[in-house]
Amino acid sequence: xxxxxTVAALFLLFQASATGTINGSVITSATGGxxxxxEVTLIDINxxxxxxxxxxxxxxxxxxxxxxxxxxxxxRVAETSASGRPGPVMVTTGADDRFSxxxxxxxxxxxxxxxxxxxxxxxxxxxxxxxxxxxxxxxxSTVQDLTIHLTPTGTVSGRISDELGQxxxxxxxxxxxxxxxxxxxxxxxxxxxNVNDRGEYRLYGISPGSYYLLAGNSPGPLGRPGRPSGxxxxxxxxxxxxxxxxxxxxxxxxxxxxxxxxxDMRVQRENTYRVRGHVIDSRTxxxxxxxDISLNYRNLTGxxxxxxxxxxxxxxxxxxxxxxxxxxxYIVQAQIQEANPPGPSTGAVDFAARQAAIAARPxxxxxxxxxxxxVDGVVLTLTVASPIPGRVSxxxxxxxxxxxxxxxxxxxxxTVDGIANPPTPTPxxxxxxxxxxxxxxxxxxxxxxxxxxxxxxxxxxxxGTDILTDVFKFSGSTS
Numbered sequence: 001x002x003x004x005x006t007v008a009a010l011f012l013l014f015q016a017s018a019t020g021t022i023n024g025s026v027i028t029s030a031t032g033g034x035x036x037x038x039e040v041t042l043i044d045i046n047x048x049x050x051x052x053x054x055x056x057x058x059x060x061x062x063x064x065x066x067x068x069x070x071x072x073x074x075x076r077v078a079e080t081s082a083s084g085r086p087g088p089v090m091v092t093t094g095a096d097d098r099f100s101x102x103x104x105x106x107x108x109x110x111x112x113x114x115x116x117x118x119x120x121x122x123x124x125x126x127x128x129x130x131x132x133x134x135x136x137x138x139x140x141s142t143v144q145d146l147t148i149h150l151t152p153t154g155t156v157s158g159r160i161s162d163e164l165g166q167x168x169x170x171x172x173x174x175x176x177x178x179x180x181x182x183x184x185x186x187x188x189x190x191x192x193x194n195v196n197d198r199g200e201y202r203l204y205g206i207s208p209g210s211y212y213l214l215a216g217n218s219p220g221p222l223g224r225p226g227r228p229s230g231x232x233x234x235x236x237x238x239x240x241x242x243x244x245x246x247x248x249x250x251x252x253x254x255x256x257x258x259x260x261x262x263x264d265m266r267v268q269r270e271n272t273y274r275v276r277g278h279v280i281d282s283r284t285x286x287x288x289x290x291x292d293i294s295l296n297y298r299n300l301t302g303x304x305x306x307x308x309x310x311x312x313x314x315x316x317x318x319x320x321x322x323x324x325x326x327x328x329x330y331i332v333q334a335q336i337q338e339a340n341p342p343g344p345s346t347g348a349v350d351f352a353a354r355q356a357a358i359a360a361r362p363x364x365x366x367x368x369x370x371x372x373x374x375v376d377g378v379v380l381t382l383t384v385a386s387p388i389p390g391r392v393s394x395x396x397x398x399x400x401x402x403x404x405x406x407x408x409x410x411x412x413x414x415t416v417d418g419i420a421n422p423p424t425p426t427p428x429x430x431x432x433x434x435x436x437x438x439x440x441x442x443x444x445x446x447x448x449x450x451x452x453x454x455x456x457x458x459x460x461x462x463x464g465t466d467i468l469t470d471v472f473k474f475s476g477s478t479s
Contacts, residue, residue, distance in 0.1 A: 158264040
């Protein structure tokens with residue numbers, strides 16, 4: 001054997017001994033039976049340098065993946081990331097519920113499992129949406145007999161009728177659960193559909209838990225893409241099961257593993273309305289010759305957007321009208337139509353500059369609540385966005401001693417949902433300075449994120465007033 005081939009053989013032997021194996025099975029929590037065809041995904045959560053080595057093999061019963069060659073049709077390997085490390089790898093269990101990941105480099109991993117008719121599950125996960133248990137694999141070791149229990153999902157079905165007992169055809173239906181965010185209590189959608197021509201709906205694949213059922217039209221544009229022709233254009237008041245408009249009076253729906261819940265309810269027909277007002281350019285005191293007027297909305301689950309809703313604008317008087325508005329909360333926005341910044345966009349920096357220029361155009365935003373009648377007298381005073389400079393200081397030490405200063409971000413959030421082009425999170429410079437751009441007149445809250453461990457924000461002052469925990473009002477001027 002030549003010296004070169006000996007070295008190569010030793011190198012390959014070292015590679016093989018440095019990898020490990022993870023074995024396990026997937027069963028149903030209801031009966032303990034095997035779950036065939038489950039998609040098992042191994043996710044590397046380790047630091048750079050971990051993951052799968054070139055030439056490694058990942059196997060599932062009846063499926064094999066070679067990272068450096070052909071692939072079995074029942075297994076998939078994610079694309080390699082920009083760092084050169086492979087992404088998550090998935091295999092499919094066979095008839096005996098087994099899976100195996102072989103020749104895996106040492107590291108820390110998560111395993112998730114998905115299968116039709118079962119709730120998605122992570123290894124070690126004890127509650128819905130709860131965290132799983134990381135798997136630590138050392139060089140040359142084998143993690144044996146991991147067992148992942150899948151919980152059968154439930155179904156919610158029923159009939160939605162109007163106030164006359166007739167099918168509320170095509171009305172949107174949602175199932176939501178309570179969630180919490182830094183902004184407080186929110187709702188998270190877990191399933192949605194539309195009522196069919198018989199007045200029926202069915203939501204399947206629902207994880208066991210407690211939910212609210214909603215039916216009716218949320219704030220937003222009238223109609224939906226792909227809506228069949230010939231259907232009634234009626235809209236319905238957004239209602240919670242068993243048929244109330246106030247969530248405090250709603251009844252929760254408890255979905256159990258493998259069970260079907262039948263929930264019927266009635267919804268009331270609703271009218272659409274109009275929003276009227278006028279636009280003034282604060283720079284001239286006159287109505288602008290051109291203006292884009294739109295409605296921005298935010299629905300119960302945090303989604304949203306903007307639409308024009310058949311706008312009409314009279315440049316001679318500055319008056320406008322928006323038609324066919326579904327009841328709900330909106331932000332009426334006006335923006336002057338100005339030319340885009342000249343020149344083509346050639347990169348991320350160029351694109352960001354163009355977007356910033358668009359966001360800085362004179363505009364106005366006013367919240368309105370549409371309910372039971374038209375809304376008149378909305379005044380949109382166009383103003384130019386202003387920057388606010390600031391500085392971060394560290395009590396009792398030089399700012400240069402603070403680790404990861406470049407990761408800290410200063411966020412200014414509008415207190416009203418649906419505001420378009422809100423200020424973006426701003427980094428802090430090495431000397432502690434920062435600048436919030438594109439801030440307009442309105443009410444805001446400040447938030448500092450990505451602080452190093454063990455540090456907190458003691459105070460945040462604007463014009464001598466501590467705004468750390470309170471809403472502050474910006475007048476549109478930094479003076």
